[in-house]
Amino acid sequence: MSSETLKIKYQPCGEIGRGRFGVISRVFCPVTQSSFACKTIDKRLLSDPTDRECLENEPKIMTLLSPHPNIVQIHDMFESEDDLQLILDLCQPVTLYDQILQHDLSEPKAASYMQQLMLGLAHCHRFRIVHRDIKPDNIFFDFRGSLKIGDFGSAAWLGELGTADGLVGTPYYVAPEVVMGRSYNEKVDIWSAGVVLYVMLAGVPPFFGETAQEIFEAVLRGNLRFPSRIFRSVSAEAKDLLRKMICRDVSRRLTAEQVLRHPWILNGGETTKNIEKSWELSPVKSIA
Structure with a gap:
């Protein structure tokens, strides 16, 4: 699904973290009345072929493993030319x-x-x-x-x-x-x-x-x-x-x-x- 669809389904609630290739934000789904984490990966930062392969594999692997009580679950995925956005379980800020x-x-x-x-x-x-x-x-x-x-x-x-x-x-x-x-x-x-x-x-x-x-x-x-x-x-x-x-x-x-x-x-x-x-x-x- 496109990033435009993401904006329709989920309301942004602010950034909660940053990673090597992007940011993690909190989003809210009015339909389910639930909050999730949105992991946005900037594909333009993936110059290494190995990183690109991992980008392609991560949502597939997480989908295969979901759901499990001890694994962060993937709920949705959106992609544009520049970004990949994964909708994940919202966890506590303390790791x-x-x-x-x-x-x-x-x-x-x-x-x-x-x-x-x-x-x-x-x-x-x-x-x-x-x-x-x-x-x-x-x-x-x-x-x-x-x-x-x-x-x-x-x-x-x-x-x-x-x-x-x-x-x-x-x-x-x-x-x-x-x-x-x-x-x-x-x-x-x-x-x-x-x-x-x-x-x-x-x-x-x-x-x-x-x-x-x-x-x-x-x-x-x-x-x-x-x-x-x-x-x-x-x-x-x-x-x-x-x-x-x-x-x-x-x-x-x-x-x-x-x-x-x-x-x-x-x-x-x-x-x-x-x-x-x-x-x-x-x-x-x-x-x-």
């Missing part, structure tokens, strides 16, 4: 990145977020889609507090061999096989999600560097550490899950479904130690 900056996340809260993230990724992977840019900035929340994966601009279909190619992603979160220039599969999303979990629990990423190249070198070394100063209060169960997600050996790295079955996730981040402590603190009731 997971903002939450991490504002306060430390408890293990139960981190486990809840990780469970929802894995449910969304498992859905993607069942459709042979790899997101390729899982990071706190791309993890949103609706107005009921449910987590939603967004920004599928870097996503790709896995080919007949079940693999994809290309150096895509964000340095702190990218998997080592991507940096090495090899073909890779959906487990790159699990590595990235593991780094997200590490950041939720520690407040810092596991691999550092002053430049992108230095970060890539740290990722390739893959020396996962749990500094006692930071991880003193983090449970052994959470560390076990981190080791199995941020695992250099792709064959041993967990799938999204396996993460969902990990004890730390199943127990909602309530570790054995925490449960015992809660039991000890519970008042003893006498039976009359």
Whole structure:
């Protein structure tokens, strides 16, 4: 549909964000009495063929994945000669990145977020889609507090061999096989999600560097550490899950479904130690 149709169906309510290739605005649909986010992509800024391919793929991928409670849903699309406009779920202005900056996340809260993230990724992977840019900035929340994966601009279909190619992603979160220039599969999303979990629990990423190249070198070394100063209060169960997600050996790295079955996730981040402590603190009731 054309951009003129968009103006008929939706009323603009102001800009709420900016991205590399355009802006995100709030719009209102009088027919449904609902508000949405409108992602406007300026096609004139897409000089790279890879960016143009992602532009074409994003609405197709999002349409294939919709609806799912943990994935930002696409509701409409409009296109003109210069712009592509996607009508999406309206989410809270505070992303997971903002939450991490504002306060430390408890293990139960981190486990809840990780469970929802894995449910969304498992859905993607069942459709042979790899997101390729899982990071706190791309993890949103609706107005009921449910987590939603967004920004599928870097996503790709896995080919007949079940693999994809290309150096895509964000340095702190990218998997080592991507940096090495090899073909890779959906487990790159699990590595990235593991780094997200590490950041939720520690407040810092596991691999550092002053430049992108230095970060890539740290990722390739893959020396996962749990500094006692930071991880003193983090449970052994959470560390076990981190080791199995941020695992250099792709064959041993967990799938999204396996993460969902990990004890730390199943127990909602309530570790054995925490449960015992809660039991000890519970008042003893006498039976009359």
